[in-house]
Amino acid sequence: MSFEPETSIAERSRPERLEGERRAVFTELADRHLDSSYRLAALILRDPTEAQDATHDAFMAAWRSWGSLRDASRFDAWFGRILVNVCRDRLRRRSRTGSVVDISAAIATRGPERDLVSAAVDRDEMERAFAALDPDRRIVLVLRFYADLTVDQVAERVGIPSGTVKSRLHHGLRDLARALDPDQARENP
Amino acid sequence: MNELETELRLRAWLDEQAELVVPGELRHRIAAIPVETRQPWRQLIGLPSGAGWSAWLAGRRWVWIVVLGGLLAALAAGAALVGTSQSQRLVIVPTTTSPRPSPTPPAAGPCAAGALAAAGGSAAPDTALTVQGPTDALVAFSHPDWPYEVWTAGGGASGARVEAKTILGPSQLSDPGGWGLDVLGWTPDGATLLVSTGSWFATGPADMCGNLYLLRADGSALTRLTDNHPGIMAVGGSLSPDGRSVAFVERGFRPQPGTSGSWTAADALMVSDASGASTMLDPIVPCSGAQLERPGLTWSPDGRQLALPCDASIVVYSVPGGHPTTLRMPADTVVAALAWSPDGRRILVAAPNAGEPQDKLTVLSFDPAGGAATVVSRTTESHEWAIGFPAEAFSPDGRWLVATGYPPGYSPGCDCHSLLYAMDVASGQLRPVPATTDVGPEVHWYPDGQSFVFHEPANPLIRVSIRDLSETAVGTIPYAYSAWHWLGP
Numbered sequence: 001m002s003f004e005p006e007t008s009i010a011e012r013s014r015p016e017r018l019e020g021e022r023r024a025v026f027t028e029l030a031d032r033h034l035d036s037s038y039r040l041a042a043l044i045l046r047d048p049t050e051a052q053d054a055t056h057d058a059f060m061a062a063w064r065s066w067g068s069l070r071d072a073s074r075f076d077a078w079f080g081r082i083l084v085n086v087c088r089d090r091l092r093r094r095s096r097t098g099s100v101v102d103i104s105a106a107i108a109t110r111g112p113e114r115d116l117v118s119a120a121v122d123r124d125e126m127e128r129a130f131a132a133l134d135p136d137r138r139i140v141l142v143l144r145f146y147a148d149l150t151v152d153q154v155a156e157r158v159g160i161p162s163g164t165v166k167s168r169l170h171h172g173l174r175d176l177a178r179a180l181d182p183d184q185a186r187e188n189p
Numbered sequence: 190m191n192e193l194e195t196e197l198r199l200r201a202w203l204d205e206q207a208e209l210v211v212p213g214e215l216r217h218r219i220a221a222i223p224v225e226t227r228q229p230w231r232q233l234i235g236l237p238s239g240a241g242w243s244a245w246l247a248g249r250r251w252v253w254i255v256v257l258g259g260l261l262a263a264l265a266a267g268a269a270l271v272g273t274s275q276s277q278r279l280v281i282v283p284t285t286t287s288p289r290p291s292p293t294p295p296a297a298g299p300c301a302a303g304a305l306a307a308a309g310g311s312a313a314p315d316t317a318l319t320v321q322g323p324t325d326a327l328v329a330f331s332h333p334d335w336p337y338e339v340w341t342a343g344g345g346a347s348g349a350r351v352e353a354k355t356i357l358g359p360s361q362l363s364d365p366g367g368w369g370l371d372v373l374g375w376t377p378d379g380a381t382l383l384v385s386t387g388s389w390f391a392t393g394p395a396d397m398c399g400n401l402y403l404l405r406a407d408g409s410a411l412t413r414l415t416d417n418h419p420g421i422m423a424v425g426g427s428l429s430p431d432g433r434s435v436a437f438v439e440r441g442f443r444p445q446p447g448t449s450g451s452w453t454a455a456d457a458l459m460v461s462d463a464s465g466a467s468t469m470l471d472p473i474v475p476c477s478g479a480q481l482e483r484p485g486l487t488w489s490p491d492g493r494q495l496a497l498p499c500d501a502s503i504v505v506y507s508v509p510g511g512h513p514t515t516l517r518m519p520a521d522t523v524v525a526a527l528a529w530s531p532d533g534r535r536i537l538v539a540a541p542n543a544g545e546p547q548d549k550l551t552v553l554s555f556d557p558a559g560g561a562a563t564v565v566s567r568t569t570e571s572h573e574w575a576i577g578f579p580a581e582a583f584s585p586d587g588r589w590l591v592a593t594g595y596p597p598g599y600s601p602g603c604d605c606h607s608l609l610y611a612m613d614v615a616s617g618q619l620r621p622v623p624a625t626t627d628v629g630p631e632v633h634w635y636p637d638g639q640s641f642v643f644h645e646p647a648n649p650l651i652r653v654s655i656r657d658l659s660e661t662a663v664g665t666i667p668y669a670y671s672a673w674h675w676l677g678p
Contacts, residue, residue, distance in 0.1 A: 042207070043206055130199075176199060
């Protein structure tokens with residue numbers, strides 16, 4: 001049996017210890033995850049400018065701690081956790097400062113116009129209901145129902161027990177339902 | 190509004206919102222951020238971003254004094270940050286979204302004949318094929334052991350009896366042998382069959398090459414719709430309601446970047462006319478696990494839209510082109526069966542929960558334009574539905590659903606037998622179809638939605654009335670088959 005010194009994936013991926021190759025590996029992974037990361041941040045934060053900043057912050061943080069990633073196949077989960085943490089910090093900071101959520105820029109462009117007034121009303125209702133959610137519940141709803149992560153994956157991504165994820169999902173959906181259906185809120189306060 | 194309905198609405202809304210971000214624009218917007226200087230400053234002193242600047246400054250006149258007084262210090266700090274973060278800028282380099290790679294160029298002309306000659310040289314015994322009772326339908330099937338034969342039988346739309354055994358050989362098909370033909374469907378006039386060649390299990394270009402053909406039911410003519418070369422095959426072929434177009438997925442294998450000997454598949458959605466002229470609807474089908482076999486590509490009744498079950502969602506395409514709409518499924522469900530309503534305004538989906546050995550079956554109704562989904566019904570009993578759902582699980586009028594499942598109480602390894610179940614879509618009520626023990630999941634409906642046929646190998650074709658589930662033998666398929674298709678009157 002032989003023992004090899006434990007090295008990170010970043011170390012192993014550059015046998016000649018070239019800084020350029022280290023950057024190239026990270027750049028490729030970052031490039032591959034850029035779109036999906038920004039979409040996720042935009043859904044959580046509901047502000048395109050903040051989502052850009054959050055995505056950028058997350059990549060910067062990931063780059064700084066790149067050497068700690070020991071398994072390249074774990075990049076998705078590893079980086080996802082960084083991104084979620086950045087978004088959560090921003091949401092909490094925003095809730096303390098009470099800043100206004102501006103989503104107009106994100107809704108500006110859309111392919112063929114949908115002429116259904118009811119669809120537009122539905123969107124507005126959901127937008128308001130979603131913006132009013134507790135930040136922690138908002139994050140697990142996006143991870144579960146947009147990113148299609150399992151409960152356990154959400155738990156890992158957010159760093160909370162699975163039971164807490166289920167509880168936040170339940171309460172998040174309940175809050176949304178009440179906001180979307182005021183009659184229900186009156187009947188089941 | 191219950192939790193499931195809220196979830197469906199939230200999913201649809203999240204998907205819609207996510208699509209608002211254009212990837213190419215996003216990349217360049219992010220790339221334009223001066224990452225070296227802006228971010229550290231914001232983090233350090235808590236400055237707002239974007240449009241928040243003006244409001245922030247308006248309430249802070251002292252800022253101007255501070256800015257003037259500290260200008261030199263700020264410039265110095267900024268310069269220092271620029272100098273230390275050059276290597277980080279490479280992280281966000283704008284790149285264009287990669288288009289679908291071009292199909293692998295032909296290595297050595299069309300697909301090699303391979304073992305086709307050997308397969309074609311062996312013919313099935315001349316078995317009599319009889320269709321009993323009302324000869325008001327057509328049956329076509331292919332044989333697993335004699336893979337280049339297509340049999341047709343039945344009365345046909347004109348009432349004339351058709352009975353043909355078509356043997357196709359190397360001179361007609363130029364695809365690797367051994368995989369055989371698959372009968373995919375009939376044109377509505379009963380005159381032509383859509384058939385395919387090739388394998389679902391190819392692992393690389395060497396053993397992969399498949400095409401689509403239109404075959405006259407009497408064997409008199411064969412038209413090749415695709416002209417694929419090694420490494421490309423056409424899968425999931427589906428005839429439009431008028432029989433004039435064929436939708437299919439062009440699956441191309443190409444080397445996986447950064448590996449040697451590994452191959453990756455990419456799917457493009459195509460529509461072809463009867464002459465073989467094709468249009469690409471989507472250069473890259475947006476999922477890794479498109480369900481191309483069952484329920485597969487499903488045309489809307491007017492032939493203007495296509496629904497493709499795709500991972501845990503359904504992608505709806507306009508024909509001949511247009512922005513696709515993605516319909517998301519609730520968590521942990523799979524698209525087991527799919528059908529358009531007769532007026533084309535709704536899509537019905539049957540969905541058992543994934544990963545649960547026994548569960549209730551939910552029928553959902555989607556607006557193909559992307560609106561909210563509604564729950565139509567849910568069974569009260571839990572069943573094991575793993576055996577499968579027929580391609581025509583829903584009746585043409587959408588009132589009934591047929592699926593094969595094990596009775597309640599099933600457990601792996603038990604001495605249990607599956608049954609066909611008929612579900613009233615409106616109420617969720619299930620009824621077992623008698624004498625359907627361990628039948629295959631293939632079912633075909635008569636156009637009026639009042640009856641369907643199923644077949645158990647070595648037994649007659651059975652027609653079942655949905656009203657009282659009574660059964661009538663209507664024909665015989667003389668030997669085992671790899672696929673069969675029914676065309677009602």
